[in-house]
Amino acid sequence: MPTTPARTTLGSAGPTTSALGLGCMGMSDLYGPADEAESIATVHAALDAGITLLDTGDFYGMGHNELLIHDALRGRNRENVQISVKFGAQRGPDRTWLGYDASPAATKTALAYTLRRLRTDHIDVYRPARLDPNVPIEETVGAIADLVQAGYVRHIGLSEVGADTLRRAAAVHPISDLQIEYSLISRGLEAEILPTARELGIGITAYGVLSRGLLSGHWSNDREIAATDFRGHSPRFQGDNLAHNLSLVEALRKTAEAKGASVAQVAIAWVASRGEDIVPLVGARRRDRLAEALGALDVTLTPADLAAIEAAVPAGSAAGDRYAAAQMAHLDSETSDR
Template sequence: MNTTPARTRLGSTGPETSALGLGLMGMSDLYGPADEAESIATVHAALDAGVTLMDTGDFYGMGHNELLLHDALRGRDRESVQISVKFGAQRGPDRSWLGYAADPAATKTALAYTLRRLRTDYIDVYRPARLDPNVPIEETVGAIAELVKAGYVRHIGLSEVGADTLRRAAAVHPISDLQIEYSLISRGIEAEILPTARELGIGVTAYGVLSRGLLSGHWQSDREIAATDFRGFSPRFQGENLTHNLSLVEALRAIAEAKGASVAQIAIAWVASRGSDIVPLVGARRRDRLAEALGSLDVQLTEGELAAIEAAVPAGSAAGDRYAAAQMAHLDSEH
């Protein structure tokens, strides 16, 4: 078995990293309760397996996720880990969402706090979580470029932006990668965003590769969803939408079983198969889920299997948007 990720580079200018990354959001926020000790053990297991790309956000648990990552990295070689941080989401003490702030002053302030929480001198990839509708992307990228020049940031990334914004940003400073949702049932980037990223030499770090658990093969239609789990409000997890989407999963399960793999492994392997410039981020919160995700590295999909997957889960076949309407409206990538 080959459960050590290959090495790759994020885009033409980004850092060298593992070809599979770990997304830490669920360890602190949005997916219901998580076990902190198990979360740290999962980060350790990922590092020991050769996963070096760690993705977090300063608003995940209002700083908790960065503090957790600091604890997990204690005693590890900082230079061997690539830390990707998203910023800009504004939140209240009641966990409410208050909008975005990615103006130069807010950008630099956010980084100052991030460096403190992570107890590090630099961030490998720093990126606004969303496009701030009140701030030209040139101003946000320009501010991060100043932080790059000062040595606090090594590379600039973006998240959930469209093709035009990518071009405007890249005209200011090289962009290492675009972090954006990409999975078998979220393929909106294929028409314009992915070709533009490739034209500009910008890599893709794909989150939601299991569509927040929907494509994991483990989701049950009668599963109780915690009040703090945003999937309780996600259109794809509601009523008839969920029934339809789980039928797609069952079609995928037949292909997985014939391959001797799990549904999750097939779904991750499919994303990885879309190009060497795409790095899947897996949101494992437990060591067993991480081990399953790492097993996707052994799954090499043939042309026939890719065709069967395409037939089982055609582009656009999911029921429901990937976010509720209010959140979709904030996505530059969807406009």
């Protein structure tokens, strides 16, 4: 049996939760077709294994993901689960992306619909999915603070923002955690964002720890990508970029095999090793992938292991940006700290 995840606190102001979380996006959207029954079974398996942090967004499947989580939690003790919800991304009925709205009115409206879909009276961590370029972060955080005061939200988080935005937000209300991509091939937060978060007592919930499957050890150069899978447009999954990035995975595989672990387990363990204030989110949508991810809890990386991993996948060695250019332009975490 894999080790049960340890308990931790998201930053100095956040909730107590499991030190490994489950990212639920792929159960509803963006990674191609998913099996709803298997998705619910995977959530059940995660809860039974001791994972209590479930991450979602109100725009994942245009509300489908929240409805799915509600179904998965039926009959479970709500107080034993921490639900983290992102909001603000606007989508049309054809699934197109229409921009962001994190204005105070939109923030409170989005929360009302989220509570209804999840059939709960509170959200544990509520966060804008991106910085709205038309709304000062102080206004967005202030609106969520009103919801905290009213009891509808317990903690405020942020997602993909830079160091300056972190400081401005924390001046309005305590911030529990910053959700941001962090993996062996996505290490941009290490220069300024991570030190600032630590200075302010803000935790990190790290998504994309397997770079959307690229670091899973299961991806191949000839894999068919569904039309609804956004990886078909991701620079790291294209042509020569993909070939180069898969060569990094093969180098990492040698280190993993020497540890008696899988590539995915070593990649997750590496993120977890970066600090007790970092909680990896694993995006498993099947029970077998979840079981593999849980095995990372049994992987202890020695200084020699860490050196070998760094040699296999040096910082900055990935080919291609983590999002397409249009999406990169919306990342305050990428644009504000340059």
